[in-house]
Amino acid sequence: MNAGIIIIGDEILIGQVVDINSSWISREMNKIGFRTETVITVGDDGKSISDAIDRCLDVADVVFMTGGLGPTKDDITKKVICEKFGTELVLNEAVLANVAEMLGRRGIALTENNRGQALVPATATVINNAVGTAPGIMMERTTSRPFDFPSTNAQGATQGAALGNKLLFSMPGVPFEMRYLMEHEIIPLIKKHYNLKPVFHKTLLLTGIAESILAEKISDWEDSLAENLKLAYLPAYSSIRLRLSVYQPDDTTESYINAKVEELKRIVPENIIAYEDIKLEELVGKLLKDKLCTVATAESCTGGKVASLITSVSGSSEYYKGSVVSYCNEVKADVLGVSRADLEKYGAVSSTVAEQMASGVRRLLKTDYSVATTGIAGPTGGSDEKPVGTVWIAVATPTKVVSRKYVFGKDRSINIERFAASALSMLIVEMEKEC
Amino acid sequence: MNAGIIIIGDEILIGQVVDINSSWISREMNKIGFRTETVITVGDDGKSISDAIDRCLDVADVVFMTGGLGPTKDDITKKVICEKFGTELVLNEAVLANVAEMLGRRGIALTENNRGQALVPATATVINNAVGTAPGIMMERTTSRPFDFPSTNAQGATQGAALGNKLLFSMPGVPFEMRYLMEHEIIPLIKKHYNLKPVFHKTLLLTGIAESILAEKISDWEDSLAENLKLAYLPAYSSIRLRLSVYQPDDTTESYINAKVEELKRIVPENIIAYEDIKLEELVGKLLKDKLCTVATAESCTGGKVASLITSVSGSSEYYKGSVVSYCNEVKADVLGVSRADLEKYGAVSSTVAEQMASGVRRLLKTDYSVATTGIAGPTGGSDEKPVGTVWIAVATPTKVVSRKYVFGKDRSINIERFAASALSMLIVEMEKEC
Numbered sequence A, B: 001m002n003a004g005i006i007i008i009g010d011e012i013l014i015g016q017v018v019d020i021n022s023s024w025i026s027r028e029m030n031k032i033g034f035r036t037e038t039v040i041t042v043g044d045d046g047k048s049i050s051d052a053i054d055r056c057l058d059v060a061d062v063v064f065m066t067g068g069l070g071p072t073k074d075d076i077t078k079k080v081i082c083e084k085f086g087t088e089l090v091l092n093e094a095v096l097a098n099v100a101e102m103l104g105r106r107g108i109a110l111t112e113n114n115r116g117q118a119l120v121p122a123t124a125t126v127i128n129n130a131v132g133t134a135p136g137i138m139m140e141r142t143t144s145r146p147f148d149f150p151s152t153n154a155q156g157a158t159q160g161a162a163l164g165n166k167l168l169f170s171m172p173g174v175p176f177e178m179r180y181l182m183e184h185e186i187i188p189l190i191k192k193h194y195n196l197k198p199v200f201h202k203t204l205l206l207t208g209i210a211e212s213i214l215a216e217k218i219s220d221w222e223d224s225l226a227e228n229l230k231l232a233y234l235p236a237y238s239s240i241r242l243r244l245s246v247y248q249p250d251d252t253t254e255s256y257i258n259a260k261v262e263e264l265k266r267i268v269p270e271n272i273i274a275y276e277d278i279k280l281e282e283l284v285g286k287l288l289k290d291k292l293c294t295v296a297t298a299e300s301c302t303g304g305k306v307a308s309l310i311t312s313v314s315g316s317s318e319y320y321k322g323s324v325v326s327y328c329n330e331v332k333a334d335v336l337g338v339s340r341a342d343l344e345k346y347g348a349v350s351s352t353v354a355e356q357m358a359s360g361v362r363r364l365l366k367t368d369y370s371v372a373t374t375g376i377a378g379p380t381g382g383s384d385e386k387p388v389g390t391v392w393i394a395v396a397t398p399t400k401v402v403s404r405k406y407v408f409g410k411d412r413s414i415n416i417e418r419f420a421a422s423a424l425s426m427l428i429v430e431m432e433k434e435c
Helices: A021-031 A046-059 A077-084 A093-105 A112-117 A175-193 A211-217 A219-223 A253-267 A280-291 A305-311 A329-334 A340-346 A351-365 A412-433 B021-031 B046-059 B077-084 B093-105 B112-116 B175-193 B211-217 B219-223 B253-267 B280-291 B305-311 B329-334 B340-346 B351-364 B412-433
Strands: A002-008 A035-042 A062-066 A089-091 A119-121 A125-127 A136-140 A167-171 A200-206 A229-236 A239-246 A272-274 A295-299 A320-326 A369-375 A390-396 A401-407 B002-008 B035-042 B062-066 B089-091 B119-121 B125-127 B136-140 B167-171 B200-206 B229-236 B239-246 B272-274 B295-299 B320-326 B369-375 B390-396 B401-407
Touching: A002 A021, A002 A046, A021 A035, A021 A062, A021 A175, A035 A046, A035 B046, A046 A062, A046 A077, A046 B035, A077 A089, A077 A119, A077 A136, A077 A167, A093 A112, A112 A119, A112 B211, A119 A136, A125 A175, A136 A175, A167 A175, A200 A253, A211 A219, A211 A229, A211 A239, A211 B112, A219 A253, A229 A253, A239 A253, A272 A412, A280 A305, A280 A412, A295 A305, A295 A351, A305 A320, A305 A412, A305 B305, A320 A329, A320 A351, A320 B329, A329 A340, A329 B320, A340 A351, A351 A369, A351 A390, A351 A401, A369 A412, A390 A412, A401 A412, B002 B021, B002 B046, B021 B035, B021 B062, B021 B175, B035 B046, B046 B062, B046 B077, B077 B089, B077 B119, B077 B136, B077 B167, B093 B112, B119 B136, B125 B175, B136 B175, B167 B175, B200 B253, B211 B219, B211 B229, B211 B239, B219 B253, B229 B253, B239 B253, B272 B412, B280 B305, B280 B412, B295 B305, B295 B351, B305 B320, B305 B412, B320 B329, B320 B351, B329 B340, B340 B351, B351 B369, B351 B390, B351 B401, B369 B412, B390 B412, B401 B412
Parallel strands: A002 A035, A002 A062, A062 A167, A295 A320, A295 A369, B002 B035, B002 B062, B062 B167, B295 B320, B295 B369
Antiparallel strands: A035 B035, A089 A119, A125 A136, A136 A167, A200 A239, A200 A272, A229 A239, A320 B320, A369 A390, A390 A401, B089 B119, B125 B136, B136 B167, B200 B239, B200 B272, B229 B239, B369 B390, B390 B401
């Protein structure tokens, strides 16, 4: 089954907002057996939206649209949907009541613009939005097969009427509203009516190896993979995910993939740090929870990024006690207890200072582990000896303190991401060594 | 002039990687007068890439493709380009030398996969990639008008031959490599050959007002805007940007827009915090630099996000001294000096604790200002009295400490973003009050 996604919004085409909806929808739909065929981004323009709908309905069974439903005047999505599906906008009292209630809870009065949000195509199935004012809308492409929407069917869903051939869902562009509608209403609906086997994915997380070296090392292994097994390299900052996918799995798929993974372990034994699709910060948490240990961070050049990654994981308060972001040398000395003489002698970007930061924060916050970063994110502050992109990372464990230098590129934001990911990777490698 | 963008990669369609290239390209091209007409994302699949090229060339003058050029086996973009443009892949010695040098600098040997990266379409203009191994490629759609590429023209670019009608650029998908090629090679080239007026944008940053209330308040003003002036609402966490755009500016555009902005100031005088397209964290930096003041942060629920935003700005070390991420009460008491009795009596999520955190970090890190957050990001930890989404934010200035409670939604990652943005907004409002 194929999905198509249409992202609507001038703000995206002008580059002021990054679309994070399409990747989320793709990931969630993939889990239930849909492959996204294409994502088309268009502006708040009737003709473009109309063309995108046509193109998506050509290649996809289900089309998701996000955006163009807000309370302000530049929204035209619903009008285009009416034109395409030969219907007209009508006021939906249930939606209007929801809008009034949503606003009322925040102490805001209903405006004429909000009233416009309660207008929906007459033939639409309305999907209630419990977390925002714009409703979701479902349209059916063909009317030749009757469509039986469970939540509006008085006889209950046991009749199991099939969905019409092509479905189009229009949702608000606000990411959490879209996700709420998908999770609570749309995905359960699609799951119930289509009965597809899920795609089988096995993802391995590797660190400490360049993409091209990995590709060369595992070239023969890759050539030996069965025809229906698709391999993808997903390089990220300081790690590479290898994803093996089978789109038509059968009873033998899992054992076959496990055998292939065993072969791979013999080829790159040092580099695999996880056998699941897990983020570095999630793996840090998993290892710490297994060990019943705690961690703290001391950050200079990463400026809170490592802390932010670790605490992005729900439940991180179980093992994460905190961070000292020591963006100036004064804080490194006064709060973390780094020697002023060493700061002077070796400079802030040095093995010695990184190790003292790690030891200092471990002592101050009373944790089992700690990780510290000190480097030059750029674009300024570099020298011949320590160019922009240089970072020293130190990890303190209950038994030792280790440090390592990495040299990356010139882009500040990329450097911060790479420094932070490398800090997490190094912490993981040191923790796994102690197992 | 119109641009079209094609993003290639199964990893994007499966939702494991978020495309940040298209928004960057759109933003940069917009600055030089191009409007992105559409963005199409397709998988590593010849037919889909081919169709996307056709569709983009239909609506756009210049087409940008990113992805599908890496060193690993799943890359097929160059083959499709050859088919479409009726040419074949040939080994380019200059590219091969660049690949070898790039890898050599990192101490990595050239592999067979890397050698494949030096294959380019025979009729392509190669754009050297100084920061990675995959070259950029430029193809010309029509050969009826001669194309004169400056860097390969021995007579120099003064002859000023026009570009062919439609151009297609293929670039690596790694964001910083793509950005490097665009900034250093492709944009200068396009700028030189087309001579368009830039689009005129004026962006205002507002805070403390809901989108629908704003729309209602400025409805009459909006109706009074000239026909060629386009208004867009760009809501973000804790702020809304209002963007006024004129795609065919003339000599009167700037003064007309300035007059309209003056009118707007009279309608929502409390809410406009900046008259430029600036991020909250950049505005914090600008205000602090103007005042020659410093700031520190103390973060509980935001876990380093506020620090991370502030330090994402280049030059932030001038005014940012650091943060204490106190993810547990022990650190709030031991490091920040929050009263244990108050933690017990009022709970960590309280006005009192937020204010003591702000005062504590301001004292510890010796800064002029500070901002502190303490709240419940979720999904667990909420109660009837303090539901998930509750945050207390405190700002300490040289003259006072103020705190305010906000209540947001249930999504952890969205809450962290909103808490952090609200902290920056509140800091800005308090700093602007002291001007």
